[in-house]
Amino acid sequence: MGEALLEVENLHVHFPTPDGVVQAVNGISYSLGKKEILAIVGESGSGKSVGVLSLLRLIPARDCKVQGSVNFEGQNLLKLSDPEMRELRGNRIAMVFQDPMTSLNPVLRIGDQIQESVIEHQGISEKIAKSRAIELLELVGIPEAGKRYRHYPHQFSGGMRQRIMIAAGLACEPSILIADEPTTALDVTIQAQIIDLVKKLRREIGMSVIWITHDLGIVAGLADRVAVMYAGKIVEFAPVDQLFKTPQHPYSRGLLNSLPRLDARSEKPLEAIEGLPPNLINYPASCPFLERCSYQTEQCQIPPEMRSITTTHEVCCHHTEKL
């Protein structure tokens, strides 16, 4: 993977609420290499969004507590001042969000929304920014870019809007693009187009990508490495082929078993993972997966630590040998 571009260490995000502290993210660590596509998977509520929003300090709740360190280009992002952070957002690290229908401002022309960050960060004139925006629209595959530049979001389909979001994200040629479930709201065929687009852009622009999804099907075709999240923790971290061939954590196995397989000769029925994730307010003192796990033993009362089982494969479970 070479040298890491981004290193997240022991990240915690907690929300104090009237009912108690919501422990949304509980000590996650990972690194992102240059030009790497890292997928973060996990069911909804597992802390994927909060985990990446906190990197750019974009969590709306003011009283949320973020701990740990996030190293990017020699600085800890969690320690930056507000202006320093703004300098980075959209410029060096860009984000694309889940719902393209609501993530674009309905009353502004899309051209404006694409060029906004270039004007902000590079201080270029409107005219140059406009030609840049049209270039970007072409890059993400929007036909008649020169004309479409002046249109409003409601004049585009969902897939087109997500392309526009990606174009806006790419405007300053960021080193990292964080995409939070960018295709969840789209049709499968459009999903495939967006994924191809991101792979192409990674090759051409050479950026790194953090791709959040709850869809393992997407991960297989896109990512280099995968982090599986459960209840605010990374429970397994591995290159994509290793995870699919030899999943170690019972939760990862459950996720894979719940996927339909085209090559399945066996008549084995799809398995759903029984039960619900733990309450994040009364976070269990045991292994958080304990209640849903069929391999549980006495030992699981003590929460497991992340362990390397090969040089590239890490798991957070006491029972990896037995599995």
Next chain:
Amino acid sequence: MLGYICGRIFALMMILLAVSIIVFSLMHSVPGGPFDERKGRLPPAAKANILKKYGLDQPVWKQYINYMSHAVRFDFGIPYQRPHTTVAKLISKSWAITVQVGLTTIVVAFGFGILAGIYAAYHQNSWVDTLVTFVSSLGVTVPNFVVAMWLILIFAVSLNWLPMGGWGSSGQCLIDKYFCTDWILPVVAYAIAPMAIVARYTRASIVEVMGEDYVRTARAKGLSEIKVMRKHVLRNAQIPMVTALGTEIPNLITGSIFIESTFRINGLGKYFVTSTLNRDYPMIMATFLLVAFLWGILYLLTDIAYTMIDPRVRLGAKSLS
């Protein structure tokens, strides 16, 4: 768009016609008439003469046709309360003052109301926010003549800083006979309630828009808070604000009898009440038609404002895609 506006203006004409019929028949069906004797008795012959002079001896439908045939030529008759002038002259003279009061009040109420609303929205649950909420609850619940009395007691009687009443007659004015010291108290008293409504509505609209996904997108682009607010939050918050706040405008520019009588302002507001009490038929008709006209125009203007703020709105067109 132009065709649409013409259609709307035609519809407004039809509304005015309907209002004129309703008001005319209602005011004639209310017991009592303009020349009923309240003090001494008139000789029957003299009374018949007066009724004849004003055409009141004819059947109501004839009176209506007679009235309308003059009204379409902007001849609204003679006010019974002031027989030496015409309705048109009386209204234009008194409304000119009321419009001054109203427009100044609108500027003050909307200016301060919007600023307070924005500030409160951006400092939710701070003491300023609490203060804005408190003052605006007071502003909505306390009637403006009560506020007016307090203002007079404090600033005119006790402190003697400002005149007790009048409009443009204090001699201390910014420009000519405009923006005088005697404008301050009536405008403040009149502005408090609409200002409170504007502040609360602005705050609510902004808070709602601040939670939208596209505002997060704007922050993720690294825009400064000011730019996020100007370009993304305020533009969208305008949409609900136009709907709710536009309706304050016709009320304010047609005047308030409470404010005008408290501060001895010779405006239009009092005629809404006195013409009804005196069965001053021409004035009743004219004031009602004026109000109906203003509301009609206001709704047209707010609809046009939508198309300027929100590109998704296309007047008169079937919606795109």
